[in-house]
Amino acid sequence: MLALFIFGCQSIAEIKEKDHKITSKPNIVFVIADQLRSHELSSYGGVNIQTPNLDRLAEEGVRMTNAVSTYPICSPFRGMLITGLYPLHSGISNNDHPLNPDLPSFAKACKEVGYNTAFIGKWHLDGIGRTSYIPPERRLGYDYWQALECTHDYFNSPYYDNNSKELEFWEGYDAEAQTKSAQSYIENRDKEKPFFLTLSWGPPHDPYIAPDEYRDKIIAENLVLRKNITEHEIVDELQNNPRFKIPDKFIKSFSGLRKLAKDKQMIKERYAGYLASILALDDYFGNLMKTLQKEGILDNTIVVFTSDHGDHLGSHQFYGKNTPFSESISIPFLLRYPKALKAKTVSDALLSPIDMLPTVLGLANLKHSKVDGIDLSNIIKKEQDDTRDAILLMNLTHFNGTSLINGLDTYRGIQTKQFTYARYEDKSPWLLYDNLKDPYQMNNLVGNLSYSKLIKRLDIKLDELLKQAGDPEKTKLIYDRIIKENPKRQLLLDLRNTNPNKF
Template identity: 35%
Template sequence: MGNEEKRPNILFIMSDQHRFCDTGYAGNKDVETPNLDQLSQDGACFTTAYSNCPLCVPARGSLLTAQHALRHGAAANDIPIHADATSIAHILNDAGYETAYIGKWHLGGIPRDKYITEENRLGFQYWNGCNCNHMYNQGYYDDNFNVRHKIEGYEPIAQTTLALDFLESRKNSQQPYALWLCVGTPHDPYFILPEGELEYFENKKLDLRENVDIEHMKEKPFNEASILKCYAGYYGHIRQLDLQIGRIIQWLKDNRKYEDTILVYTSDHGDMLGSHGFLNKQLWYDESARVPLLISWPKKIPPGKRMQPISLVDIAPTLLGIIGLTFNNKVDGKDLSDVVFHEAAQGQDYVYYYSYVPCHQASNREVRSWRAVTDGKYMYAEEENQNSICMYNMGNDKFQIKDIKDDASYADVKKRLKEALDVEVNKNDGYSPWETLLEKSSLMEAWNESEAYFSLLFKQYYELIKKVNCNIQKI
C-alpha cells in the first residue's frame, strides 16, 4: 500500500461459539443469516477455517497475538494472557490507527467480572469491554476509566449500539480506526433471548445434523427434544447476531463507508450440540474446531470462496498483510493475504489445532488432551501420549462419521498427516502431559487459582440459571 494512499478502516466482528455449518451460505436452511450470506458474496469466504484451540480464552489470545496458547500464556480458560504480549492493536497503533474494543474480552483471568485495566488491554486505546459475561439480560461494560455501565435488555443489541456510536463519532475523522466488536453469543445459555425468539425457532421443524448421536450421549442424558430446544435457542442467538451485523453494514452503506472498510467476521470456536454424542467444545471434530471466516473489502478483495486452510492464529498476520503491515516480533501465524487477494494462491499445507488443558467439561472425557492437523480435506488427531484418536476424509465424509485411521488404503495419507503433526508438536509444545506443559510455561499457579475459583462459581452459576429456566452446560 503506497504512502499516499489512506489506510482503510477495519471493523472486526467476533462471536462466541458459532460453528462453521450454521449459516445460510454454508447450507443450513433452518438458520436465518441474510446479512452474513450477503457478506459471504461480497468478500473472501474461507470454507476451511479452524480455531487452533477450540476454547474461549486460548482462541482469543491466539487471534489477537498470532501466537499459540503456551506462548501467549492464556493456555486454558481463565488463565490471563501475558500483559506484555504484542497484539495486532500495538502494530495498528504504531501505524497511526485508533484501536477500539467493545464487548467480551475473557483474557483477564479471574474473577470473570474483574475490571481490565489499561495495561492489560493489549494496546487497545478505546475501551467499552467486559472480561466475561454470559447472562445476556444482565450485561455490563466498563469504559476507558473503568466506570461500569449496566446494559438494559439483550446484550448483543446494546453492544452493537455502542459500536454504532463509536462509528458515528469517527465518521468524519481523518485518522483510520480499527474496531473490534466481540459478542458473547451464540454461546450458551441458549434460552436468554429477546421475547419470542426462542419460540420462533421452536415452532419450526428443525433438522439435527446427521452425526447427532442421541443414543450415545457421552456427557448428559439429553433426548432429541432437549437437543432440538438447544438448536432453537442457538439459532435464535445467531439470527439476532445477524440482525446486529445488518445494522452495522447498513450504517456503513448509508455513510458511504462500506466499500472502503475491511469487514471481518469470525468466531473463537464452534459448538458440538449433540454431534458425536458431545456438547460444547474442546474437541477435534469440525463442529467444535471449524469456524466461519469472512473478509470483505469491496474496493480491493475479489469475492469468492477460499478453500485454502487457515486458522485463527493466521488472521492477525493476514489482516496486517492486507494493509502492508507486519508483526515486529516472533509469531506463529502466517500472512495469508495473498490468498485473500488471489483465489488460486498457494496458501499453506496444514493448520495445527489442539486442546492441551482439560477445562471444565473436558476434565471428565476419555480423551482429555489432544493435538491434530488438517489440510482441509483430511484430518488426523492424537492423544498427548501419541495414541491415534481418529482420521477422517471430509471430502466424502463431511460429518466425520467413518474413522479411517486403521484403513490400510489410507496408510500413505496417515503417514503424511502424522509427519506434519509431529513437526507442529515438536515446534510448539512436545508430546508432554498437560500438567508438564503448564509447569514448563510457569502457568500452573494461575491454573490452580482458576480451578479453585470455578468450584465456587459453577455452584452459584447453576443457581442463577435455574431462575431463568435455562438448561446450560459448563462454560
Template identity: 40%
Template sequence: MRRISIPICLFILCSCFKSVTAQETSEKPNILYILVDQWRAQATGYSGNQDVITPNLDQLASESINLQNAVSGTPVCTPHRASLMTGQYPLTNGVFMNDVLLDTNAITLPKVFKKDGYDTGYIGKWHLDGHGRNTYIPPTRQQGFAYWKVLECTHNYNNSAYYTGKSDEKKFWNGYDAAAQTEDVLNYLDEQSKSKKPFLLMLSIGSPHAPYDTAPEEFKKLYKNKEIFIHKNVPEELREKVENDTRGYYAHMTAIDSYIGQIRQKLKDLNMDKNTIIVFTSDHGDLLGSHGFYKKQQPYQESIKVPFLIHYPKAFGKKGSISPALLNSPDIMPTLLGLSNIDIPETVEGLDFSSVLKGEKKDKVKQTLISCPQPFGQWARKRGGKEYRGVFTGRYTYTRDLEGPWLLFDNVADPFQMNNLIGKVEHKKLQKTLNKKLNKELQKRNDEFLPGMEYVKKWNYLVDETETVPYRNVNYEGKPINEL
C-alpha cells in the same frame, strides 16, 4: 477572460485524477472485526443450512471471501482470543486454558495498529484478563485498546454489565446486550466518519453461546415449533434436547444477523464501506450434541470449524468467492496486518494469507495444527477430556492423544465424522502420511506434546481438583483470585 486550450484542460483533469487515485491507494483501511462466541461454521444460510435465518450474513458472504476451512486451532475461548491478539500459538503465549491473563507486555494486534496511527476500540466480551469474570480491567491490562466498553465474560445477555476505559464504575447494557453493543458501534462509526485517522474496532458478542433460550422474543418466535435438522452424529437419546437447544441457538444467530445488517447499512450511509475491512468470525464452534457432547475443546468439525468472512471491496471487489485456505487462529493477526500494509512483528508465528487472498501468491499451506494442551472445565478428564495434537487439511482430520493415534476422518466422504479410519488396513498409508504432517507441525512449534499438567506447572497456573483454572472471584481454597 483568458481562454484555456482543450489540451491544457485535459492535462489538469488528468493530473487531478491521478492525485486522488494515489491518495486513495495509500489510504489505510479501517477494520471492523465482529467476533461471536461459539458459532459453528455449519450454522449459516450461506453454508447450506436451510433452517437458520441469516439473510444479512448471506448477503455479506455474496460480497466477501468465505474461508470455508478456517479453524480455531485450540477451540476454546481464551486460547483463541490470545492467538488472535498475538499471532502466536497457545504454548508460546502461554494461554492454553480459559480464565488466565494474557501477558500485558505482549506485542498485540491493537498495539501494532495503534503504533501505525490507528484509533483502537473494543466493545463486548474480553476473556483475556484472568482476574475474575466480573471485575474492572484497568488500562494497563487493556492491551492497547483506547475506546473500551468491556466485561471479562458473562453469559447473561440481558442487561449485562460492562466497564469503560478508565472508570471502575459498573454500567449496564440496556436490554439484549448484542443489540445495545451494536448501537454503540453505530455511534462509534458516526464519530470516526469525522476523523482522518483509520480505526480498528472489535465487537465481541457473547451469544450464541449457551444459554440458548435467552434471545429476544421476536427472534425466538421465528423458530417456535419449527422442525430442525439435527446432525446425524447426535445420539438418539439427546435428539429432542438438541432440537430444542438448536432453536434457541439459531434465535441468537438471527438476532446477531440483524445487527450485522444495521452495521453494514451504517458503513454504507457514511460512505465508509469501500475502504473498511469487515471480518465476521467466531472463537470456536459448538458440538451441540454431536458425538454425545456439548460445547467445544474437542477436534470434531462442529467444534474446530468457524465461519470466517472477510469483506474488503477496495482489495477484493464486491463479488463473493470461496477460499480453501487453512486459516488458523494465529494467522488472523498477520493477515490483517498484511492487508493494511503494516510490518508484521517478529514475535508473530502465524502466517500472512493477505497475498493469497488478493490472488498474488499461490496457497502452499497443506495442513494446520489443532490441539488441546490441557483439558479442563466442560471437558475435564472426568468427562472424557484428554490432551491431543492433530492436523486439519480440509479433507482430513487426524489426531493423536498421549497413547498414540486417536481419530482419523475423511471430512468429505464422512462430513459428520462417524467412521474413524484409525488402524484400518486400507488407510494405513494415509494415516502414516498424516502422522508425518503432524510431526512436521509439532517440530515447527517446538511442541514436545507433554501431559497437560506439565504446561500448567511451567506457567504457574492455579487449578482446582478438576485441573481447571477457577473463574469465579475466589479459588477452590476460598482465596480471592485478584490477590494471587
C-alpha cells in the same frame, strides 16, 4: 423484520461524503461471535435459518471454507487472534488465564501507525476474574474500551466503560446494545484517523437465549438436526473407558449434562435458542454495516466476521466444544474489502486463528511484529499459490467444562483439506476422518490397515507443526507452568489430586 444492509449497490463516489476526507489507510472492523459454528450460516449451507446480512457479506467479499479453530475454546482462540501466536507462545493454554500485556498485538500494530483502537464486548483474556476491572495497561493496545472479561447473562450483562471502575450494564440484550455502541463509536470517531474496532459478542454461546422476537421465529420441532446426532461410538468409548478420573464433586452434575447431549428433544430446544441468537446477530450485523455505509466509509473498511469455535449441540452425542470434530472447529470467516478483494470469492485455503492478524494487516498493507501465523492475503486474492497442506489442532488441558463432561483427554491433531487426524499424548492415534467421503465424520478410520501409511505421514507432519508451536506434548509440564503462574487454580489442583500419576 430483519434489517438487511444494502451495500455494493452504490459506489463510494455516489455516496455523499460527510465533511471529512477518507483516510488512505483502511479502517478495520472485526466482529467475533462466541460459539457459532459455520454450518448454521446459510452462506455455508445452513438449512434451518436464513442469515441474509452475513450472506451478503460473503456475496460481496470472500468466504473462507477451511477456517478452523485450532484450539476450540474461548481464551486460547482469542489469544491466538490478538497476538498471532500459538497458545504455548502466548501463554494462553486454557480459559481464564491472563495474557501477557507486553506481547505484540493486533491493536498495538494498528496503533503504532496512527489508528484509533476500540474494543466492545467480551474480552476473556485477562484471567484475573470474570467481572474484575481490566486496567488500560492490560488491554493489549485498545484505547476505547467498553468490555467485560466474560459473562453469559445476556439480559443482565455488566461491563466497564473505559477507565471507570464502576460496573455499568448493557440495556436489554447485550449484543444489540454493544452493536449500538459500536455504531455510535463509528459515528463519533475522530474522522482524521483510521480506526480498528473489535466488536465481540457473547451469543450464541449457551444458555442459548435471545429476544422473544427472534425466539418466536424458531419452531423447535421443525428443526433439521445434523445426521451425526445418533453417532455415539467415540463418546461412549471415552465414558466407558475413561483415560483420567473426574474429581468426585463434579461427577453428578456432569453426568446430567452427558445425558442432555443424548436427549433429542432437549437438543432441539437448545438448538432453537441457538439459532434465534444467530438470527439476532445477523440483524445487528446488518445495522452495523448500514452505519458504515451511512458514514461513507464502507468501501474503505476491511470488515471481518468470525467466531471463536463451534458447538456440538448433540452431534456425536458430545456436549459443548473442544473436540476435533467439525461441529467444534469449523468457524465462519468472511471478509469484505472491495479495494483488494473480488466479490463472490470462495477460498479453500486453510486458516488458523494465528493467521487472522497477519492476513488482515496484510490486506491493509500494515506491518506487524513476527508471529506464528502466515499472511494469506495474496492467496485469498489469487495472487500467490496456496502451498500450506495442514494446520494444527489441539486440546492442551482437562480443566474446562466440556472436557470434564465428555471425559475428553488432551490431544493434538492436524486438519488438511481432506482429513481430520488426532492422537493422544502417548502418540496413539485416536481419530481419522476423510471429510470428503465422510463429511459428517461417522467412520473413524483409525484401526483400518489401509490408512496406516497415511497416519504415519500425518504423524510426521504433526510433529513438525508441534515443534513450530513450541508444544512438547507433555500435559504435566503445562500444568506445572500454570500452577506456578496461578497457584490457586483449584480445578487443576483437584484434577492433580485425583490423578496423581498422570498430571
